[in-house]
Amino acid sequence: MTQPVQVFTSAALNYIPKVRMLFYSLRRHHPDWKLHLLLADQLPDDLEISQEPFDAITPIVDLQIDDWKGWAFCHSITELATAIKPWMLDHLLNESEEGAKVIYLDPDTVVFSPLTDILEALDEATVVLTPHQTRPESSLPAVIDNEICSLKHGIYNLGFIGVSNTEVGRAFARWWAERTYYFCRDDIPNGLFTDQRWIDLVPAFFPGVAIMRSSRLNVATWNITTRELSKDQHGSFLVDGEPLGFYHFTGFDSGAHLIMACKNGGNNPALHELVSWYSDQIRPLINDPLTHRSWAFGCFDSGSAISKEQRLVYRSRRDLQKTYPDPFAAHGFEDWWRSQARKEYPKLFQESTKAEELRRFSTPLSPGYLGSQPQESLKARAADLLRQSLLQPQTGLQLGRRAWEVLRQEGLAGVKARLR
Numbered sequence: 268m269t270q271p272v273q274v275f276t277s278a279a280l281n282y283i284p285k286v287r288m289l290f291y292s293l294r295r296h297h298p299d300w301k302l303h304l305l306l307a308d309q310l311p312d313d314l315e316i317s318q319e320p321f322d323a324i325t326p327i328v329d330l331q332i333d334d335w336k337g338w339a340f341c342h343s344i345t346e347l348a349t350a351i352k353p354w355m356l357d358h359l360l361n362e363s364e365e366g367a368k369v370i371y372l373d374p375d376t377v378v379f380s381p382l383t384d385i386l387e388a389l390d391e392a393t394v395v396l397t398p399h400q401t402r403p404e405s406s407l408p409a410v411i412d413n414e415i416c417s418l419k420h421g422i423y424n425l426g427f428i429g430v431s432n433t434e435v436g437r438a439f440a441r442w443w444a445e446r447t448y449y450f451c452r453d454d455i456p457n458g459l460f461t462d463q464r465w466i467d468l469v470p471a472f473f474p475g476v477a478i479m480r481s482s483r484l485n486v487a488t489w490n491i492t493t494r495e496l497s498k499d500q501h502g503s504f505l506v507d508g509e510p511l512g513f514y515h516f517t518g519f520d521s522g523a524h525l526i527m528a529c530k531n532g533g534n535n536p537a538l539h540e541l542v543s544w545y546s547d548q549i550r551p552l553i554n555d556p557l558t559h560r561s562w563a564f565g566c567f568d569s570g571s572a573i574s575k576e577q578r579l580v581y582r583s584r585r586d587l588q589k590t591y592p593d594p595f596a597a598h599g600f601e602d603w604w605r606s607q608a609r610k611e612y613p614k615l616f617q618e619s620t621k622a623e624e625l626r627r628f629s630t631p632l633s634p635g636y637l638g639s640q641p642q643e644s645l646k647a648r649a650a651d652l653l654r655q656s657l658l659q660p661q662t663g664l665q666l667g668r669r670a671w672e673v674l675r676q677e678g679l680a681g682v683k684a685r686l687r
Contacts, residue, residue: 270367272386273359275303275325277348278374280311280560283319284552285374290320292378292513305355307348309563330354332448334638340573340594341582341636342451344562349425349461350451353443360432360440373426375517377545379503380510384481385429392477393436394469395429397485398422402493409531413489419455421463423478426515427485428466439473449634457632482507487515488527496537504541516545567594567601576615577604579628582635592638 274293278286283304290302302321310326327347332338332354339347352371359369368389372378388395399417404410430436446465453461470476482494483506497505504511518524525542532538552558566572581587581594587603594600614620 270364272297272300273303273363273367273369274300274372275305275355275359275369276372276374276376277305277307277352277355279308279344279348279562280306280314281558281562282374283557284555285549287320288548289372289374289376289378293372294320296378296381303355303359305351307344307351311560325355325358327351330358334592334636336593336595337581337588337591337638338448338636339564341578342564343453343575343578344565346451346453346461347564349463350447352425352462353440353447356428356430357437357440357444360430360437363432365432367432368429369432370429371425371427372513373515373517375519376426376513376515378513380483380512382484382512384512385479385484388477388479389429389431391475393431393433393475394439394473395477395479396423396466396469397427397479399424399487399489400493401480401482401490404492406492409492412527412531413492416489420460421467423463423466423469424485424487424489424515425461425463425466426487426517427513433475435473435475439469442472449636452629452635454629454632457629459632481509481512483509483512485513485515486511487517488524488531491528491535491538492531496532496535496541498537498540504537514541516542519545519549564595568597569601571601576612576621576625577608579625580604580608580612580615583628583633585637588636588638 274297276286276289286304293300293302301323304319304321304324306324306326308326309328310324314324316324327335327339330351332351342350356369356371360367363369368386370382370385385395399420399422400413404414430439443462443465447462450459450465451461452459458464470478482490486494486496486506494506495508496511497508499505504514506512516524518527528538528542564573577600581591581600587594587600591600591603609616612624614624
């Protein structure tokens with residue numbers, strides 16, 4: 268008997284109302300698929316799963332990620348929700364039979380017609396991807412908005428990926444998970460955009476990669492300039508004459524989607540009807556109690572909000588990670604921050620210097636959370652930094668300035684702590 272297709276999305280509790288829209292649309296067209304919610308949050312006792320349109324829910328704690336609490340602390344909500352995707356993919360592949368199919372879809376996606384063409388592609392391929400753009404833009408504004416944007420964020424849109432359970436598929440999932448463990452960041456200046464930029468390497472690294480260029484798949488504002496959205500006589504949406512497969516309503520809450528739909532879609536009535544329909548569908552969600560749930564990893568156990576500065580300092584300091592393996596816990600990292608951070612990082616507490624100081628935490632680029640992993644010797648770490656400085660003089664200059672500041676404020680012990 269053929270195993271059902273496994274589909275998952277990743278979201279925090281407050282996004283579950285939108286997740287329902289995705290899963291209801293999948294149920295309509297593929298009632299036999301098994302639907303999973305990957306929860307980038309803590310699972311509350313009062314969530315009644317039997318009333319939800321998904322078959323199973325997997326919170327981050329169940330993914331068996333090493334030192335997951337300290338690791339999670341290093342990420343924003345968007346970074347964490349994307350960082351755990353390959354771990355869930357690996358989990359589902361290992362739980363499935365050989366040849367089974369696993370599909371990921373973003374929670375702000377809606378399916379409008381059967382996705383049998385994706386299944387057919389996965390019959391032959393191990394990994395199936397959809398590019399942000401499948402045709403060249405014809406105007407300079409669109410090149411800037413869409414093609415250059417893809418060069419920054421990634422050629423392939425990771426609001427969708429399909430993987431077949433093969434030896435190569437499992438190797439891909441492990442490789443992707445290793446990369447997001449250390450480098451799932453929204454850091455475009457350093458060539459990173461959460462989990463997405465890594466996938467640019469996949470067609471080079473792994474055999475059996477299919478790039479689906481069908482204009483009916485992963486339709487969004489970044490490719491609507493080269494696709495014709497319309498409606499047939501029955502009121503169904505079409506793209507270049509084919510049934511719309513799935514549409515990606517990314518950036519809807521911020522208003523960015525509407526702005527780009529107006530800019531890239533012109534006066535297309537079908538597009539404006541689609542956007543208005545989604546707006547009408549999500550408007551009542553403001554009254555859903557789940558929409559107002561706070562992210563569990565947005566605050567310390569004391570209830571105080573965690574700042575970007577706190578996450579970056581913790582991510583950059585192996586000594587703090589070792590001392591406070593659960594940085595959320597009371598009387599731990601938060602107490603250190605109150606007593607020491609202003610002394611060690613005075614520029615983070617001045618508005619005129621904060622932005623520049625934050626940039627220094629990304630230069631030079633280094634792994635994020637290292638947790639309980641074997642520690643590199645001080646000598647080897649110093650030698651590695653020296654090599655970086657020789658290869659990149661600007662980086663060396665910044666390292667030298669930072670080392671002098673630490674030495675002046677904390678002495679040699681402070682420099683050794685940073686090397687650790």
